[in-house]
Amino acid sequence: MHLLITGGAGFIGTNFIRFVRRNRPGWKVTNLDVLSYSGNLENLRDLESDPRYTFVKGDICDAATVGPLVEKADGVIHMAAESHVDRSILDSRPFVVSNTLGTQTMLDACRRARRGDKPWPGRMVYVSTDEVYGSLPLERPEIRFREDMPLEPNSPYASSKAGGDLLVRAYFHTFGQNVVTTRCSNNFGPYQFPEKVIPLFVTNLLEGKQVPLYGDGKNVRDWIHVDDHAEAVLTVLERGQAGEVYNIGGNNERSNLELTHTILKLMGKGTESIRYVQDRLGHDRRYAIDGSKIERELGWKPTRSSWPEALEATIDWYRTNTEWWNRVKSGQYREYYDKQYGSR
Template identity: 55%
Template sequence: MRILVTGGAGFIGSNFVRRTLDDAYPGLTGAHVVVLDALTYSGNLENLAAVADSDRYSFVHGDIRDSELLDRLFPDVDAVVHFAAESHVDRSVRDASIFVETNVLGTQKLLDAALRNGVKRFVHVSTDEVYGSIAEGSWDEQRPLEPNSPYSASKAGSDLLARSYFRTHGLNVSITRCSNNYGPYHFPEKVIPLFVTNLIDGLHVPLYGDGNNIRDWLHVDDHTRGIAMVLVGGRAGDIYNIGGGTELSNKELTQLLLDATGTDWSYVDRVADRLGHDLRYSVDISKIRAELGYEPLVPFATGLAEVVQWYRDNRAWWQPLKDRAAL
């Protein structure tokens, strides 16, 4: 099998690439991977250094909106796993245009190219944020979409496009919706790596509002394993939630990070809440559990401790990224 992975140099995409080439996923053993990545600010080739020697890996620098490029690549591709997206909510609040261009228009270009070139399988990777905020209980896949940020609205648009290509054209596409990811190689503008890298350097961290916003945390290894399961066994036109099973308020998460770095609340600056900040996300993973046998395997305490240690050990990876992004 030859898999084209868009956004394969990013945090989640590179994890999927590394583990696929490590033959970690049943059904994808021996697969070849072509990474297509525009290497915008968060794409980083160093995330893929571990597989650079693999004769099953190749890299193409390019934009998912470049239809001519897609038509050159897709004839040799059996499956597409589409990670490429603008994903930082704060950036979407400041300027939504690139989110619409990449997430909506880019997905449409990919879906069209897949259709034109007869790609047999397409997995569109999305987010639980498309559901909006939920006060109690958990969303299942039938929940109507009520995105509240420009980022989540753009992802909801791309989800609906993907679904429409199944309904209209019969494209073999499945959609995954994950909760908040964490793990190594996470770009240091996101809350966990930002807090960890700041705190181990004795710098302050910003906590939005009252810190009571609740997120479900999913280790990136669990997430990409779920995606691989959907790629191999998911049904065309279906949506699969992927969650980690650890719900924490931002305040609770901050306490864990302060503990892990040996710091205290004097390092936390309360800042004005994010515009449109959803109070709680929570996904019901009954479907993927029942149909594909998915379970989150990485306990949050273990995963978080490993992540903190990873950032302690890999300053050479994150320091240039923070400097470049002026974080």
């Protein structure tokens, strides 16, 4: 098996490639990444000497780059994207370009690719997000996102990802293409860019700073360990049904306030470390995943996402890898952090 992974130098891509290395050691992996601000080659430095691993710097929107790479691969995991909601509020254009147009370019590359005189025999898994469903009410905890719910994305990020979901659906119906979509909840784990809430809070506390908590802190997310996500995507690649959508969740719903208090407790800090800041514009209240379809049809459920153990292990990773996040958080990003989250 030769897998083409897009966005492999980002948080989930890095962990996914490492997961494939550990669990499918014979597979070849090509990582196509444009190395935007969140792509970091340092994450996979130790794989560079591995003859079964190849890195290609390139843009998923560039058909001339993508086409030959798809043709050489047996399958594609498409996860390259602009991924941060706050940035999509500041400027949504790169999101539409990479997330929607980039997905269209990937789909066309798969459609046009040939193996000899036959169509390309591979499958593309599109790694989408639960945010495409919109927001659930806090008052109705029994409701969770199901795959047959309408897409009601609220942020420019979620809308640009939903554009990808709709194109994947259209390419299945129009061309009978072998495509599958996954919609996962909030990931946590090593190598996450420290603009996202868990690494931002943990590294701020390690720097002796406060943590900026949005609004009243009651927004709820379902937290999944990135290795659970990786295993689920691999399961969908190998056993999923073409044209289907599979939700992936951690069975781990927490409010931001609960998340913050747990991090503070695990790091020996008090509530004086919390700084309440103005809420994110259009902040979705609650995301919650009904993961029964993937469990029923493919026999997969999360096993690595239980708290506080998985969260504690993640905090330990950032504690141990200070150099990694110091480099990421310093220099060109400092200005962004200070503007977005304040410098305290």
